[in-house]
Amino acid sequence: MRTYLVTGGAGFIGSNYIHYMFRKYGDQIRIINVDKLTYAGNLENLKDIEDRDNYTFIRADICDSEAISKIFEENDIERVVHFAAESHVDRSIKNPEVFVKTNVLGTLVMLNAAKAAWELPDGSFKPDHKFLHVSTDEVYGSLEEDGGYFYETTPYAPHSPYSASKASSDMLVKAYMDTYHFPANITNCSNNYGPYQFPEKLIPLIINNALHGKKLPVYGDGKNVRDWLFVEDHCKGIDMVQEKGRLFETYNIGGHNERQNIQIIHIILDTLREMLSDSDPRRALVSDDLITYVEDRKGHDRRYAIAPDKIKAEVGWYPETKFEDGIRKTIAWYFEHEDWMKNVTSGDYQKYYEDMYSGR
Ligand code: NAD
Ligand code: TYD
Numbered sequence: 380m381r382t383y384l385v386t387g388g389a390g391f392i393g394s395n396y397i398h399y400m401f402r403k404y405g406d407q408i409r410i411i412n413v414d415k416l417t418y419a420g421n422l423e424n425l426k427d428i429e430d431r432d433n434y435t436f437i438r439a440d441i442c443d444s445e446a447i448s449k450i451f452e453e454n455d456i457e458r459v460v461h462f463a464a465e466s467h468v469d470r471s472i473k474n475p476e477v478f479v480k481t482n483v484l485g486t487l488v489m490l491n492a493a494k495a496a497w498e499l500p501d502g503s504f505k506p507d508h509k510f511l512h513v514s515t516d517e518v519y520g521s522l523e524e525d526g527g528y529f530y531e532t533t534p535y536a537p538h539s540p541y542s543a544s545k546a547s548s549d550m551l552v553k554a555y556m557d558t559y560h561f562p563a564n565i566t567n568c569s570n571n572y573g574p575y576q577f578p579e580k581l582i583p584l585i586i587n588n589a590l591h592g593k594k595l596p597v598y599g600d601g602k603n604v605r606d607w608l609f610v611e612d613h614c615k616g617i618d619m620v621q622e623k624g625r626l627f628e629t630y631n632i633g634g635h636n637e638r639q640n641i642q643i644i645h646i647i648l649d650t651l652r653e654m655l656s657d658s659d660p661r662r663a664l665v666s667d668d669l670i671t672y673v674e675d676r677k678g679h680d681r682r683y684a685i686a687p688d689k690i691k692a693e694v695g696w697y698p699e700t701k702f703e704d705g706i707r708k709t710i711a712w713y714f715e716h717e718d719w720m721k722n723v724t725s726g727d728y729q730k731y732y733e734d735m736y737s738g739r
Contacts, residue, residue: 463485509621604637
């Protein structure tokens with residue numbers, strides 16, 4: 380039975396990935412999930428799989444090299460899928476330090492622990508042991524409104540503290556591959572949306588605010604473009620890259636679903652109106668009048684877009700879920716998980732929201 384070490388598995392993409400992997404491989408794999416449980420980590424996301432015999436949760440900080448090394452010493456980890464990170468651009472603008480700690484130093488700890496466990500006396504590595512570093516297309520910087528796509532060959536030009544820290548972590552993974560021939564891949568993915576996403580990110584924030592008749596904050600002119608990918612398609616891409624991709628290669632994941640933020644907001648409002656029955660009291664709260672233009676994000680990247688040519692040609696992956704279907708599935712999930720949303724928006728979230736939006 381192959382053992383996976385997943386970091387950040389209690390977060391948005393990590394928890395979707397764990398669900399995806401158990402759906403796909405069932406009892407053929409074992410997953411150890413290591414997560415510090417920051418504000419973004421939530422064991423509620425994994426309630427339905429927590430009792431499986433082939434699943435283990437370990438609460439640990441990826442910056443804690445002793446704790447991480449111990450996991451490698453006690454288990455024959457054959458696959459690492461490294462999600463754990465601070466992931467929100469706005470928070471990185473307010474407090475960059477923790478981004479460098481977790482995203483850069485934490486990745487270094489993960490690389491060192493895997494290298495120590497997998498390296499053989501002759502400097503080669505145990506066969507079929509692999510590390511996948513999950514990264515973002517934001518490392519490539521910003522595209523012009525009408526100008527081209529990000530490719531794996533696009534030079535790195537990060538702007539935010541978040542993307543700079545992810546770029547640094549990518550560079551460390553590349554350095555380990557180049558220096559030690561460390562068996563790894565990097566994936567750089569576009570913006571994800573779907574179940575379990577924390578409502579600091581655009582799509583769940585807009586869904587939640589609209590359902591409560593709260594203002595929908597649009598940064599700047601609302602015309603910044605993101606290339607949205609349904610999270611399950613990303614999870615599938617990660618697995619396909621790790622099993623079918625060429626080792627040491629980078630693959631961009633995303634593709635051809637570019638939307639302006641303001642378009643996203645209108646699609647969400649229209650879909651909510653379609654999906655809520657007339658008798659549902661939330662229906663009356665959903666209104667275009669909630670749209671509020673606010674002060675722009677500092678250093679706001681204008682456009683991200685991926686042409687997924689390499690992953691399609693080499694691995695056979697393509698984005699399967701149409702946005703209209705993905706957004707309906709996402710909204711349906713939030714309808715069915717009102718308690719989840721209530722729990723994550725109580726307490727600290729109120730203070731976060733106040734800090735982030737009251738001055739705008
Ligand atoms: P998230 O913020 O929802 O989850 C991050 C998880 O990491 C949380 O469970 C958190 O508790 C955990 N974590 C944070 N610091 C930790 C530490 N020091 N030690 C151990 N665990 C820690 O993030 P996400 O949106 O699921 O993103 C996952 C990964 O995918 C990140 O590396 C991110 O850069 C990358 N990514 C995200 C997107 C996106 O649209 N969300 C797109 C491309 C790439
Ligand atoms: P976000 O979900 O934070 O992802 P990222 O910054 O990593 O792309 O933001 C997506 C886009 O939505 C980005 O252009 C910023 C914008 N945005 C708003 O206009 N209002 C908001 O309240 C948030 C959170 C984001």
